[in-house]
Amino acid sequence: MGRFYVTTPIYYVNDVPHLGTSYSTIAADALRRYHRLRGDATLMLTGTDEHGLKIEREAQARGLSPERFVAEMSGRFEAAWPKLEVQADDFIRTTQPRHKVGAARLWEEIRRKNPDDLYLGDYEGWYCVGCEELKTEKELEQPGNLCPLHRRPVERVKEQSYFFRLSRYQSQLLAHYDRHPAFIEPETRRNEVVSFVRGGLRDLSVSRTTFTWGIPVPGDPKHVMYVWFDALSNYVSALQGGDGGIDRTEFWSPDTRIVHVIGKDILRFHAVYWPAFLMSAGLPLPSTVFAHGFLTYGGQKMSKSLRNAVDPLGIARAFGQAVRAGDRAGADVLRYQLLRGIAFGQDGDFDLSAMIERYNADLGKNLGNLLARTLGLCAKLTEGRVPGLAAPTQLESDLLAEAENACLRARDAWDAIAPHRALEATIGLSSAANQYVDRAAPWAEAKKGDQRRVDTILAALLQVLGSLSVMIWPVLPDRSDAMRAQLGLAPIATREGEDRWPRGPLPPRAGDALAPAAPLFPTIDAAGASALLEALTPRIQGPDAASSAGDVPPERGSPEPSGRTAPEAASPESSGRTAPEAASPESISYDQFSGVDLRVGVVTACEAVPRKDKLLKLTVDVGESSARTIVAGLALSFRAEQLVGRKVIVVANLAPRDFGRGLTSHGMLLATGPSERLVLATVEGDAPPGAKLK
Ligand code: MSP
Numbered sequence: 001m002g003r004f005y006v007t008t009p010i011y012y013v014n015d016v017p018h019l020g021t022s023y024s025t026i027a028a029d030a031l032r033r034y035h036r037l038r039g040d041a042t043l044m045l046t047g048t049d050e051h052g053l054k055i056e057r058e059a060q061a062r063g064l065s066p067e068r069f070v071a072e073m074s075g076r077f078e079a080a081w082p083k084l085e086v087q088a089d090d091f092i093r094t095t096q097p098r099h100k101v102g103a104a105r106l107w108e109e110i111r112r113k114n115p116d117d118l119y120l121g122d123y124e125g126w127y128c129v130g131c132e133e134l135k136t137e138k139e140l141e142q143p144g145n146l147c148p149l150h151r152r153p154v155e156r157v158k159e160q161s162y163f164f165r166l167s168r169y170q171s172q173l174l175a176h177y178d179r180h181p182a183f184i185e186p187e188t189r190r191n192e193v194v195s196f197v198r199g200g201l202r203d204l205s206v207s208r209t210t211f212t213w214g215i216p217v218p219g220d221p222k223h224v225m226y227v228w229f230d231a232l233s234n235y236v237s238a239l240q241g242g243d244g245g246i247d248r249t250e251f252w253s254p255d256t257r258i259v260h261v262i263g264k265d266i267l268r269f270h271a272v273y274w275p276a277f278l279m280s281a282g283l284p285l286p287s288t289v290f291a292h293g294f295l296t297y298g299g300q301k302m303s304k305s306l307r308n309a310v311d312p313l314g315i316a317r318a319f320g321q322a323v324r325a326g327d328r329a330g331a332d333v334l335r336y337q338l339l340r341g342i343a344f345g346q347d348g349d350f351d352l353s354a355m356i357e358r359y360n361a362d363l364g365k366n367l368g369n370l371l372a373r374t375l376g377l378c379a380k381l382t383e384g385r386v387p388g389l390a391a392p393t394q395l396e397s398d399l400l401a402e403a404e405n406a407c408l409r410a411r412d413a414w415d416a417i418a419p420h421r422a423l424e425a426t427i428g429l430s431s432a433a434n435q436y437v438d439r440a441a442p443w444a445e446a447k448k449g450d451q452r453r454v455d456t457i458l459a460a461l462l463q464v465l466g467s468l469s470v471m472i473w474p475v476l477p478d479r480s481d482a483m484r485a486q487l488g489l490a491p492i493a494t495r496e497g498e499d500r501w502p503r504g505p506l507p508p509r510a511g512d513a514l515a516p517a518a519p520l521f522p523t524i525d526a527a528g529a530s531a532l533l534e535a536l537t538p539r540i541q542g543p544d545a546a547s548s549a550g551d552v553p554p555e556r557g558s559p560e561p562s563g564r565t566a567p568e569a570a571s572p573e574s575s576g577r578t579a580p581e582a583a584s585p586e587s588i589s590y591d592q593f594s595g596v597d598l599r600v601g602v603v604t605a606c607e608a609v610p611r612k613d614k615l616l617k618l619t620v621d622v623g624e625s626s627a628r629t630i631v632a633g634l635a636l637s638f639r640a641e642q643l644v645g646r647k648v649i650v651v652a653n654l655a656p657r658d659f660g661r662g663l664t665s666h667g668m669l670l671a672t673g674p675s676e677r678l679v680l681a682t683v684e685g686d687a688p689p690g691a692k693l694k
Pocket of ligand 1: 008010011012013015019020023024049231232234261263264265266293294296302
């Protein structure tokens with residue numbers, strides 16, 4: 001038993017809480033709950049990252065002061081997490097005075113311990129505002145100098161800046177990775193970092209002078225700290241007890257297990273820059289930076305629009321209704337799917353149908369069924385009371401040995417930060433118990449009148465259920481409470497210094513009353529599943545996008561879009577629906593607008609589509625590694641050859657649309673006018689293919 005400190009990334013407030021950010025937060029919460037069960041003193045921190053150019057610009061774009069914008073957005077994160085059963089101890093905002101003091105303290109500590117580590121110089125290079133990071137020429141995609149992650153042109157910056165002497169830390173970092181193999185996990189990520197650091201480290205620019213939305217550099221307030229220096233220091237600044245909070249600095253010590261849960265996209269900041277800052281300031285290093293993988297949704301990369309459409313709270317709510325057990329139960333099911341369905345550390349796909357299937361199989365038909373049948377049998381055969389283990393046979397010893405084994409395996413998996421394996425062992429135990437009931441057949445013993453055997457079998461099952469109710473708690477806290485109530489047990493209460501992780505079977509007390517069985521995880525039938533899918537399938541393309549100039553319903557005879565997420569026709573056409581007065585009078589939010597990926601494209605080839613007299617098939621360069629095929633209803637206005645070389649505006653994030661015979665459109669062009677006299681939207685000047693419209 002010791003101290004355990006787990007953190008999530010602090011999230012940028014230019015976005016709302018979404019499935020990706022919930023994944024990190026839920027994983028951290030589950031780990032933390034596991035350590036609570038083990039009797040550790042635990043602390044979980046999350047929060048929001050509120051400074052930097054990206055946030056300043058987003059606030060400007062919405063016509064708000066940065067202060068007001070960040071306060072509003074941060075509140076959404078703080079309100080969201082408890083609805084997903086996350087119990088963080090602290091929520092840090094980088095605009096809080098306590099954090100500003102803490103970040104300045106780290107800067108000053110570096111200055112004091114290693115005065116040469118921070119020096120003034122000139123900084124020139126390519127900056128991606130999305131990543132808040134300088135990029136090397138080599139990293140950029142051509143044409144267009146695009147950030148490979150955000151696929152947006154980077155900006156040239158030149159200014160005076162403080163540099164952190166990162167280059168000095170190369171060998172110290174490598175030695176640390178070598179001595180502490182668990183410092184970066186999983187191993188593949190560790191190897192990536194090691195080879196990056198072996199390749200040599202350049203000093204890091206850690207201040208900016210061309211904007212002001214940040215924390216002033218101590219002693220030189222024309223500079224604000226680089227947003228990543230500011231952000232990383234949150235893990236320590238939150239512990240320092242500022243703003244009237246509790247001093248928890250004991251959690252930043254070599255004898256605390258400190259785990260940073262992050263996504264793989266921000267590994268370099270956490271595994272290279274952060275430990276170097278800490279080394280320079282003479283502070284202890286975290287134990288583990290665990291980089292989990294990235295989620296796709298139903299096979300699609302999570303663009304901002306899709307992320308916004310897949311609202312984790314909506315999923316939890318809808319599941320709660322579907323299983324008639326409330327929002328908290330729905331949150332449990334989401335937590336289970338995220339942590340069981342995806343191997344922690346690897347990329348994974350989140351898919352609603354898979355979630356329903358897994359829920360039915362693991363929770364409904366396996367664990368839920370085990371509880372229901374055991375309690376049902378007790379109601380009938382033991383007067384609803386916990387019987388004693390009177391006449392055990394080999395069957396019982398096998399089951400109880402299996403329970404011991406599963407408890408150990410799950411415990412080891414949690415210790416190794418592998419929730420998917422811990423859950424596998426947990427549900428595996430439930431399967432073993434279900435098989436045991438079939439073999440031990442208490443109903444047959446009852447028929448024979450052997451009450452001692454009946455009692456023994458049901459007592460063994462109740463013991464296993466007692467353990468399972470604890471083992472599921474890190475991931476399914478609400479369902480654990482419900483299960484324990486049925487078993488006549490109090491909800492889990494953890495206590496520092498007391499290890500409550502089961503070592504094996506954990507019996508309710510013989511003679512205690514059991515509650516009547518009520519389905520813990522009612523299975524979702526086919527009708528329920530389709531209603532759920534219907535309610536939750538994201539509509540990433542709102543009605544506004546579909547009615548943009550030139551867009552029309554599919555032409556007669558062309559295949560219907562395959563599902564609700566399929567785009568409307570990528571084709572301007574003649575219906576006249578584009579008359580200005582037909583436009584929706586409702587306003588849309590900035591988020592909705594920024595979810596539409598509008599880009600400059602250049603038509604590199606164009607041809608007619610056989611047997612489709614309104615359609616043209618265009619090849620359009622939108623600044624990606626290969627050009628896209630876009631099918632558009634332009635043939636009444638243009639001959640194919642007229643369009644080659646034209647600069648067009650492309651809606652680049654519409655889901656692909658199938659036109660049959662192997663023809664799929666990957667985007668839509670903007671245009672206006674009746675279909676026989678269409679005018680294509682374009683941009684003036686020399687915007688490169690891929691340039692984003694904003
Ligand atoms: N503000 C920085 C982090 C500073 S930590 C000192 C930042 N914020 S972020 O809002 O962009 O959040 C990034 C994190 O969200 C990722 O590292 C990851 O943990 C999570 N995810 C965002 N999208 C995700 C997926 N599609 N899949 C999985 N996790 C994702 O970077």
